[in-house]
Amino acid sequence: xxxxxxxxxxxxxxxxxxxxxxxxxxxxxxxxxxxxxxxxxxxxxxxxxxxxxxxxxxxxxxxxxxxxxxxxxxxxxxxxxxxxxxxxxxxxxxxxxxxxxxxxxxxxxxxxxxxxxxxxxxxxxxxxxxxxxxxxxxxxxxxxxxxxx
Amino acid sequence: xxxxxxxxxxxxxxxxxxxxxxxxxxxxxxxxxxxxxxxxxxxxxxxxxxxxxxxxxxxxxxxxxxxxxxxxxxxxxxxxxxxxxxxxxxxxxxxxxxxxxxxxxxxxxxxxxxxxxxxxxxxxxxxxxxxxxxxxxxxxxxxxxxxxxxxxxxxxxxxxxxxxxxxxxxxxxxxxxxxxxxxxxxxxxxxxxxxxxxxxxxxxxxxxxxxxxxxxxxxxxxxxxxxxxxxxxxxxxxxxxxxxxxxxxxxxxxxxxxxxxxxxxxxxxxxxxxxxxxxxxxxxxxxxxxxxxxxxxxxxxxxxxxxxxxxxxxxxxxxxxxxxxxxxxxxxxxxxxxxxxxxxxxxxxxxx
Numbered sequence: 114x115x116x117x118x119x120x121x122x123x124x125x126x127x128x129x130x131x132x133x134x135x136x137x138x139x140x141x142x143x144x145x146x147x148x149x150x151x152x153x154x155x156x157x158x159x160x161x162x163x164x165x166x167x168x169x170x171x172x173x174x175x176x177x178x179x180x181x182x183x184x185x186x187x188x189x190x191x192x193x194x195x196x197x198x199x200x201x202x203x204x205x206x207x208x209x210x211x212x213x214x215x216x217x218x219x220x221x222x223x224x225x226x227x228x229x230x231x232x233x234x235x236x237x238x239x240x241x242x243x244x245x246x247x248x249x250x251x252x253x254x255x256x257x258x259x260x261x262x
Numbered sequence: 263x264x265x266x267x268x269x270x271x272x273x274x275x276x277x278x279x280x281x282x283x284x285x286x287x288x289x290x291x292x293x294x295x296x297x298x299x300x301x302x303x304x305x306x307x308x309x310x311x312x313x314x315x316x317x318x319x320x321x322x323x324x325x326x327x328x329x330x331x332x333x334x335x336x337x338x339x340x341x342x343x344x345x346x347x348x349x350x351x352x353x354x355x356x357x358x359x360x361x362x363x364x365x366x367x368x369x370x371x372x373x374x375x376x377x378x379x380x381x382x383x384x385x386x387x388x389x390x391x392x393x394x395x396x397x398x399x400x401x402x403x404x405x406x407x408x409x410x411x412x413x414x415x416x417x418x419x420x421x422x423x424x425x426x427x428x429x430x431x432x433x434x435x436x437x438x439x440x441x442x443x444x445x446x447x448x449x450x451x452x453x454x455x456x457x458x459x460x461x462x463x464x465x466x467x468x469x470x471x472x473x474x475x476x477x478x479x480x481x482x483x484x485x486x487x488x489x490x491x492x493x494x495x496x497x498x499x500x501x502x503x504x505x506x507x508x509x510x511x512x513x514x515x516x517x518x519x520x521x522x523x524x525x526x527x528x529x530x531x532x533x534x535x536x537x538x539x540x541x542x543x544x545x546x547x548x549x550x551x552x553x554x555x556x557x558x559x560x561x562x563x564x565x566x567x568x569x570x571x572x573x574x575x576x577x578x579x580x581x582x583x584x585x586x587x588x589x590x591x592x593x594x595x596x597x598x599x600x601x602x603x604x605x606x607x608x609x610x611x612x613x614x
Contacts, residue, residue, distance in 0.1 A: 191402050199397035210406055221505070221506060
């Protein structure tokens with residue numbers, strides 16, 4: 114009996130068009146390209162990073178932008194011992210909720226650390242920028258520990 | 263307002279990999295089972311059909327349309343679909359009946375999750391600019407939530423393990439379950455971390471399968487002459503899609519839905535809670551306001567078998583089954599959707 118020959122065809126799932134990211138998301142992504150992090154102020158005065166187009170409580174359009182720091186505090190984290198093929202880091206890493214200095218809410222990104230034992234909630238972290246920034250969320254390559262615990 | 267009852271329910275056995283069986287072949291046996299329960303010939307014998315599924319699982323836009331092949335849509339039927347768990351197809355069907363546009367409805371949900379990498383596939387339903395490009399998988403999102411609960415002392419790893427022990431034990435009496443058996447808290451706590459602080463046992467399995475239900479006005483249910491359970495309350499609420507803009511240590515939308523559905527209006531004998539991760543069951547039990555008198559997840563819940571896009575509907579079905587079997591008089595069913603319990607539906611069912 115002959116070995117079964119499987120039919121296969123490459124298939125890329127994604128937008129087949131380009132689109133504008135608009136004045137809010139676009140402002141944030143353009144900021145990343147310039148290695149700056151821009152949030153915006155919600156109706157209750159909180160600084161939201163990344164910025165949101167509409168207030169999470171009142172749904173009002175938001176237009177007051179605020180630049181925040183590159184350093185922040187670890188609000189929550191989980192340790193990925195076996196990164197999946199799609200994950201942004203190949204070695205074991207953490208997903209992190211980081212509240213950047215000047216922001217009132219956390220943002221989620223990956224965190225490079227020597228090991229799970231090096232991490233603790235409340236740790237101070239900083240942005241590690243990609244070698245080339247293009248205006249995409251992955252311009253933040255990852256966060257790293259400011260001082261190893 | 264017209265009273266609406268659940269009159270039939272069936273769910274496939276949860277399997278990790280259904281092999282060559284396609285979605286239509288997963289759906290058809292469940293449709294046939296609910297037809298048989300009521301003596302119906304086909305989907306032509308109900309007024310409305312609504313399904314729930316996720317096109318991302320099949321990787322193609324409008325993939326759900328293929329599911330309609332399971333119905334036989336000629337001559338034409340009145341049919342709808344939600345890109346959500348089929349619990350929300352139940353909600354749409356109830357609106358249809360309450361508006362007087364139908365007296366009966368067939369609802370089904372299905373997924374074949376095994377061909378892809380489910381936690382990664384679902385990452386693509388997150389914010390398309392801020393989160394999806396990072397391929398932030400849903401197990402990791404749940405782990406971020408679990409860490410918050412553990413850090414604040416709201417949940418302990420032992421309590422999470424106790425949820426898993428009870429799930430596996432209850433599942434021993436559930437022939438549709440995928441994971442069942444006696445395990446000890448100590449044995450679970452000795453397991454290595456999967457995505458710390460979660461262990462693999464804290465996470466629901468990936469399952470292939472389908473579930474189907476028929477609901478009808480009480481008049482129609484009585485005409486069919488089969489036992490039924492009344493849906494005396496149903497409500498659903500949604501929170502922000504950005505997990506960082508929510509309090510992940512509570513489920514505000516579940517509290518709101520439970521209040522609107524009237525959960526507190528009587529004793530709750532059983533509750534089927536759609537909690538894909540062990541810590542979420544504890545959080546949801548609190549949000550639903552359920553105390554020690556309520557038997558939680560007598561089926562084992564989704565930690566024992568998770569039919570993506572049908573698990574929420576199956577929670578309603580499990581409560582229905584136990585009420586008509588006389589094991590409970592009043593029960594609560596909960597369904598969730600989205601990362602870290604973003605969107606929650608609560609239904610109250612009562613016997614007659």
